[in-house]
Amino acid sequence: MSVKVIIPTPLRVYAGKKDAVEVEAGTVGEALSGLTSQYAELRRHLYTEDGKLRSFVNVYLNDEDIRFLQKEQTPLGANDVISIVPSIAGGTSLGCICS
């Protein structure tokens, strides 16, 4: 079925500048692989080299984190919306790497 994947602002440049992409898929994993086959550059931002979702990338199906559902095997229903939510974290340390 067709689901919508919401693309966060920093990744839109790799997704044809779109804020959302419709893909045909039965599971969350299929939707993400459909998305990255359409927009190959997105792949390295979402997955590690060994094909795992990056830990700084949160994927939500509607309002649920897929880590607490069936991860990438989570089945999709009609009108589901997948959101890619970048982890936002930071803090102080001793070193400064600014230019």
Add this chain to the structure above:
Amino acid sequence: MEFEMSIKASPRELDAIRGHAARDYPNECCGILLGREVDRAKEVSEAVPLKNLRTEPDKAQAVLPLEAPGRESERNRFLIDPLEQLKVEKDARARGLDVVGYYHSHPDHPARPSNYDRDHAWPWYSYLIISVERGKAGELLSWTLSEDRSRFDPESLEVRKPSSAA
């Protein structure tokens, strides 16, 4: 030069960030910057304060584990709750606004990005960092991640006049 941009915010938003940073001292505070990209400038129309999830260590560890929890806490780390982030983002989208960046404070440290900031940063976003010295808000600077992720570059932060629309 794809990412060379500037950021504009009104005194009202910047004062809200200063107030939040001072209020949450000695903890790190964090929030989201909503606005629009206009002519290669990110125009901030709202700075929305969010909870630092590191104040709830168990929840935070499940989202993004710390490597050295003994030395890391809400005093020197922040993490935004992704669900809260998603909700603010959805609400913004419905009003025609985008997430243009984030802000956080550095209690008793300069307003300069750390290696930890860089390791967790995303391109394009503006990262506003505010220094808080002994509870008093200090320098406020904006940074963006370089395309090769090797460093942060300073970003021009322009204070614009508040719009006449209330």
